[in-house]
Amino acid sequence: MIMDDISRQVANLPDHAPRGNPIITMKNVVVAYGDQVALWNINLDILEGEYLGIIGPNGSGKTTLFKVILGLKAMNNGSIQILGQSLHGDAGNLLKGASWKDKIAYVPQRFTIDRNFPARVWDIVRMGRAPSHKVFSRFTREDKEQVMRCLEVVGMENFSNRPIGHLSGGQQQKVLIAKALAKEPDILLLDEPTSALDFKIAQDLIDLLGRLHEKEKLTIIEINHNLRLLRDNCERLVILNKTIEWIGDPNDPKADEKINEIFFHQ
Amino acid sequence: MSENQLEANMQSTKERRYFSQGMMFFGTIIVVVTMVVVISMLGDIGEKLSLFSYAFMKRALVASISIGVMGGTVGVLMLLKNMVFYGEAIAHSSFAGASLAILLNINPFGLVLSFGIASAFGIGYVNNKQLLKNDVIIGIIFTFTMALAIIFTSYFINYETNIESYIFGNVLLTTRENVIVIFVATVGITVTIFILRRPLHYIMFSEEMARVAGIPVKIYNYLFLILASLVITVSLKALGAILVFAMLITPAAAAYQWTFRFERLLILSIMFGVLSSITGLIMSTLFEWGSGATIVFMSTMIFLISFAISPKRRSKTNVSSLCRFCSKYVSEDEWEVCSEDCFGFGGKTHLHDQDDNIYLVSGNSTKEEGECDDHG
Structure with a gap:
């Protein structure tokens, strides 16, 4: 049954998609908040260097899926294997088990930053580097160069000394992406990166992510409510509604049918 | 010169300008206060200031400067975590602890501290689990501990004697042991916060991202609550339950007007705290005002001036x-x-x-x- 699922998913890959090794393997993952099931029987292989899009209604478990990958939410059942390390549903303390965290970067849903928050763009990106959360380590020259490089990648190098609260929404989002990149991750998780951005800035951001994916060979998993934006970059699309309803090429007309079915019950 | 360097130069010039403005302001205050003092009290100033040669004045000076330092440090965190009214709730519950201790006729420090930490943990727990809105649980604990304090005082035989010193406080009456406790707490708290400033800064930016980065956010939050209740309980006797809160919030809020950098914010806040302690104590001696009240008055003056001439809000004029x-x-x-x-x-x-x-x-x-x- 499980093997069937996996082979079906691999078979659904479009021709241009990378056929690397699975970097994340989820098997029969079940997650519940109390007696509310958030994720039911998720079987998913995410391949190395792949750009995976996730779409689904509110409350369909998209963010919970990220929390499981990040080791913030314990599974009730099933197992997950990330970068060769595996974790089972009964492992209890996820925080201790999840040593892959250094290799996963996360850009959360947009949150408001206080206009006067005492941090410059530089400080925020530097938070992505390990010494900023390890008490007794120092910032090396390498750290600083990496921070500057990441700011250049997202085109914000001229803003490094600006207070973070003074930037516009799109600029803040780019800074947060730079912060995620500063970690030198293998996997980048983005939770609705374009929500609250106007369509032009959103398109710019999506283009930037596409370039990043090509240049840095990152594995990117993006949650977005905008199917058009997802189609720009994604090699595979997951339609999630507590469980995986459909997976395949985002340009497949079946994706539209399935989305209509889930969102509009047609 | 590349744009980056150009930009960096321009920015650092600006940042230096902000900071030097802060320093200039700091100096101006000292000069103004000295002048006011000298002019108004020209007659018997020497006589009054000679009070500072007494041991009790020296103790008061050490105590109030220490309170300025630790209040300034912890206050910045409180301000950035949007938790300023925790301080008020903790102060009032410590007051309940003090009245119980007086009723039982025991050394109040332990009870004061445990009441403070208990209420901090109560609020912290509810906040952590998001069971209620913050202001609701703060309001409940604040009023309940105040009610407890009043119930305890109704058993007192001679009401005025001791309990008033916990409401209004008097920095001039701090004992030798008290000063030692305050001093040790100051060193401990300030050093702890400076060592942990980077993870704390991260948590204040976004708890969620800090958790993803592997920072034990829960432990840091409880540690912060312990430090906050420690500051309040050790300074309770010197400044009183009503005014102690001001030493946390006002210098930090004043410093907030001057800089966008966390380390500088901490340093400025400490400087403003110390400045208001010293000037407040001198003024209270000269004018014979209540010491705690004068210290709070001075820190509020510093805040008002900072607020009025803050470079952060001057941007739209030119x-x-x-x-x-x-x-x-x-x-x-x-x-x-x-x-x-x-x-x-x-x-x-x-x-x-x-x-x-x-x-x-x-x-x-x-x-x-x-x-x-x-x-x-």
Whole structure:
């Protein structure tokens, strides 16, 4: 049954998609908040260097899926294997088990930053580097160069000394992406990166992510409510509604049918 | 010089300007206070200030400076975590602890501290689980502990004697042991916060991201609550339950007007705390005002002046140019990089300087100069 699922998913890959090794393997993952099931029987292989899009209604478990990958939410059942390390549903303390965290970067849903928050763009990106959360380590020259490089990648190098609260929404989002990149991750998780951005800035951001994916060979998993934006970059699309309803090429007309079915019950 | 260096230079100039303005302000206050004091009390100033040679005055000075230092440090965190009213709730529950201790006729320090930490943990737990809104649980604990304190005092035989010193406090009455406790707490708290400042800064920016980065956010939050209740309980006797809160919030809020950098914010806040302690104590001696009240009065003055002349809010006044690239008025504060509508993708990234010159940044290294079409 499980093997069937996996082979079906691999078979659904479009021709241009990378056929690397699975970097994340989820098997029969079940997650519940109390007696509310958030994720039911998720079987998913995410391949190395792949750009995976996730779409689904509110409350369909998209963010919970990220929390499981990040080791913030314990599974009730099933197992997950990330970068060769595996974790089972009964492992209890996820925080201790999840040593892959250094290799996963996360850009959360947009949150408001206080206009006067005492941090410059530089400080925020530097938070992505390990010494900023390890008490007794120092910032090396390498750290600083990496921070500057990441700011250049997202085109914000001229803003490094600006207070973070003074930037516009799109600029803040780019800074947060730079912060995620500063970690030198293998996997980048983005939770609705374009929500609250106007369509032009959103398109710019999506283009930037596409370039990043090509240049840095990152594995990117993006949650977005905008199917058009997802189609720009994604090699595979997951339609999630507590469980995986459909997976395949985002340009497949079946994706539209399935989305209509889930969102509009047609 | 590349744009990065250019930008860095411009920015550091600006940041230095902010900081030096803060320093100038700091100096001005000292001068003004000294002048006021000298002019108004010219007659018997020497006689009054000779009080400082007494041991009790020296103790008061050490105690109030220490409170200024630790209040300034912890206050910054409280301000940035949007938790200022925790301080008020903790102060009032410590007061309940003090009244119980007086009733039982035991050394109050242990009870004061345990009441403070218990209420801090109560609020922290509810906040952590998001069971209730913050202000609801703070309001409940604040009023309940106040009610407890009043119930305890109704058993008192001679009401006025001791309990009033916990409401209003008197820094001049601090005992030798008290000063030692305050001093040790100050060193401990300040050193702890300076060592942990980077993870704390991260948590204050976003708890969620800090958790993802592997910072034990819960432990840090409880540690912060313990430090806050420690500050309040050790300074309770010196400043009183009503006023102690001011030493946490006011210097931090004043420092907040001057800088966008966390470390500088901490240092400025400590400096403002110390400044208001010293000037407040001197003024209270000269005018024979209540010591705690005068310290709070001085810190509020510092805040008011900072608020009025804060460089953060002065930006919209001096319009220096109408930029042809962004077609916007560029304020004096924004001269270094025009950020609106043209920040990199497709648009033209450019720098302004104070003389209305525009440096067009094209590609990575080249730049050309232009002039603004109009001048505002």
